[in-house]
Amino acid sequence: MTSFFSLKLHLHSTIFIVLTFLAVQGSGINADGLLLLSFKNSILSDPLQALRNWNSTDQTPCSWTGVFCNNTNGGGGEGESRVTALSLPSSQLVGSIPSDLGSIQHLESLDLSNNSLNGSVLESVFNATELRFLDLSNNLMSGVMPETIGRLQSLRFLNLSDNELGGTLPKTLTTIQNLTVVSLKNNYFSGDLPAGFRSLQVLDLSSNLIDGFLPKNFGGDSLTYLNVSYNRLSGKIPSQFAEKIPTNSTIDLSFNNLTGEIPDSDVFNNQEPKSFSGNPHLCGEITGRSCPITSSPSSSPPAIAAFPKTTEFADTPGPSPIGEKPRRNRLKPGTIVAIIIGDTAGIGFFLMVFFIIHKLKNKKRVETTTVTQTTNDTVNDNWSTTSSSSESRGFTGWSCLRNTKEEYDEESETPSEEDQSQANQRQGMHEHDKKGTLLTVDGENQLELETLLKASAYILGATGSSIMYKAVLEDGTCLAVRRIGENSVVRFKDFDTQVRVIAKMVHPNLVKIRGFYWGVDEKLVIYDFVPNGSLANSRYRKVGSSPCHLPWEARLKIAKGVARGLAYLHDKKHVHANLKPSNILLGSDMEPKIGDFGLERLVTCDTSTKVGVSARNFGSKRSTASRDSFQDLTGPSPSPSPSSFGLSPYRAPESLRSLKPNPKWDVYAFGVILLELLTGKVIVVDESGQGNGIMIEDKIKALRMADAPIRGELEGKEEGLLACFTLGYNCASPVPQKRPSMKEAVQILDKIPSSTSFSQHYFGY
Structure with a gap:
């Protein structure tokens, strides 16, 4: 159901278009220019002033930054300049794409990559049937990819990677005859892997939620690169899957749930072993694991919780449920072997085989x-x-x-x-x-x-x-x-x-x-064990493996809980000094729990107050994805030291100058996390108190800056949202003296009303 707020935004945009149209009737600017002015109006922040020369008084938009035109024949045979391309990559634009941008009749190329554009506008963009090049990668686009993409029969290049798109991949994608490059990596696409690609040369579907089996009739006659790593594909690799793929192609099937023997074909034999890593049940010469000889099924013994190096096992006459009295542990002659083999791509853990040998019958007992x-x-x-x-x-x-x-x-x-x-x-x-x-x-x-x-x-x-x-x-x-x-x-x-x-x-x-x-x-x-993982893996941002978004009430509950936890630490005269989303774990009721407090000294052998060297992230399907954004800055437990990896966005600027943590470090980190909960992205606050060039001054702007998936929930809650934005900016101030205490932050957040029934609605219990 369309919310009242959404209607207000659409009404505001429509009124602007009508007024602009009336204003430019006498100036002679064409329809393409009017549609581009609508796009300019949808931009909330333009810190690089890429759109500063987009003026309604111009006769033509062809001189505007990022706009390219060609002469076309009008109905009377006269040539006129029409917009054929819009290119504004990496312009730090914040806002949305208006629904009518795809109405630019002769638009052939659209490149708005590496910005902060949100919303679901693919349906309208796909109305530009002359499109040949479309790049909206690394934005905050949401929604599904509609079947109407099949209209774009001229499309050759499609890049929608690093967004928040979900749903199944449209079958019409395989019907676009001229399509040669498709990159949809780092989204939430699910369902089956489409089959029938013929002209496609590059296909990257890595880091999604695609499940099912590899299709036998995949096609791929022209493929040179195929990447479906970090998905949920299962089953055996059909021998027919790659029979049409050229033998010199690169194929990456790593980190799925594939099983069985890798087919003996030239295209697979030419791949590196890493192309199959992360599939522990794959076997064959390429993997270095021999396939087991088929034997009669037998029951497996219970798994053993094994730990590396010095773990030893004691054998007892029978099971000992929790609550029974401890027994003396006698070791029987023999060997118990436990192997845990870890992932070798980027995580680098291969756990050891260990054993016990009992030599003396009357061995001294455990004291x-x-x-x-x-x-x-x-x-x-x-x-x-x-x-x-x-x-x-x-x-x-x-x-x-x-x-x-x-x-x-x-x-x-x-x-x-x-x-x-x-x-x-x-x-x-x-x-x-x-x-x-x-x-x-x-x-x-x-x-x-x-x-x-x-x-x-x-x-x-x-x-x-x-x-x-x-x-x-x-x-x-x-x-x-x-x-x-x-x-x-x-x-x-x-x-x-x-x-x-x-x-x-x-x-x-x-x-x-x-x-x-x-x-x-x-x-x-x-x-x-905290069941819902970390905030870094939650769905207010594209970093984890779950396709669902956190609702507003969950985000507010997380902010309040983190604030209370930090206030408690500060009241006990302690500092966390390493707060970040991956160190905030979520319980079954979405109550946040701050982790890794005090572990720096244990991990780094440093008993001083100095913040230690960090570990990197793990535990997420995207933790090893090749992307230098959010998840590369958030791994569980100690974060990179400023001297070795650069300053994390969650580390206070003064931490570069001081090695002794103080509570203001935690306040800064909390502010950045709070703003990220509100907007879905990392906001860096400058000395003027603005974040990424944006200052939240009123409720309407706060609503427009809020993360797209939660805007519909914020009707009637604008005051609380504005208070959260104000608190986030104050906490993340680069000047430590301007930051409030965590106790003050708790007092502000407690004044914002919240629902107590959201968890039942959200989780279905």
């Missing part, structure tokens, strides 16, 4: 001690410590032990043994080169060793300094585990101190930390 600490904070933290003996070196398992004697079974230590164990611990941590220690924050939640070992482990991503896992227990409970890299803190005392500082920070808008493991070769951080 277990329980340490309880009560903090003076509002939360009492129960710390359970598990140390492995020198003979069982490394991470034996996770075991959250309750702080009571009766929880030990009949074979537990005698009081004298327990006293001796605690005395040994008080001697200092110099013996931890032979031991590993598990610290658990929540002593009431039991995590049995054998239960965790039977969990399914999934790699969420990896960087040069850490690996993130998702562990799913048999009862469905999910945990997130970060393995900290080899360059992390090396002293247990430093690790333990930082752990306890982090764990004291308990708030509904902070990620809950369950425990930590410290060992010579392994340092792990255990969290509650």
